[in-house]
Amino acid sequence: MRIHVIDQDPSTKFIGEGEEEVEKYVISEEDYDKREDTFRKWKKKNIDPFVSKTAKPLSAEEEKYNDAKIIEGITKESRCELNESKMRGQVKFVGKVQFAKGYWVGIQLDEPMGTNDGSTNNKRYFTCPPKHGIFIRPDMITIGDFPEENYDLEEF
Secondary structure (H helix, E strand, O other): OOOOOOOOOOOOOOOOOOHHHOOOOOOOHHHHHHOOOOHHHHHHHHOOOOOOOOOOOOOHHHHHHHOHHHHOOOOOOOEEEEOOOOOEEEEEEEEEOOOOOOEEEEEEEOOOOOOEOOEEOOEEOOOOOOOOEEEEOHHHEEEOOOOOOOOOOOOO
């Protein structure tokens, strides 16, 4: 693409015009490489695909949730209870997800107190009625014999 501009004002001077009149500063490659605050060094650290990058070490929390031991004993169709809210449900998904690092558990709650229908970010992990699905970290639930409670919300 090319942009052609015609300036009718004789008093304006184009950028680049008269550059031959200005003495330019030139730095040698050796001197440039010695500097720490250069674009070249920033590029090598951040975006150059040909420079090998070392993976950032996982934080303690990421390491904990990345270990498969955290999901031992959690199987699909198991009944569970959320530790803090005491809501109950059934495990529908156990594994890694695209929206965060580490292992997650997808639960179909007994009551419509969830945030999804088993899908998030346009990716389906399991199927359940709307507002019954929730994803939670494995250490935030207890697996056990938690029968579905009958809330009997209808008045007679």
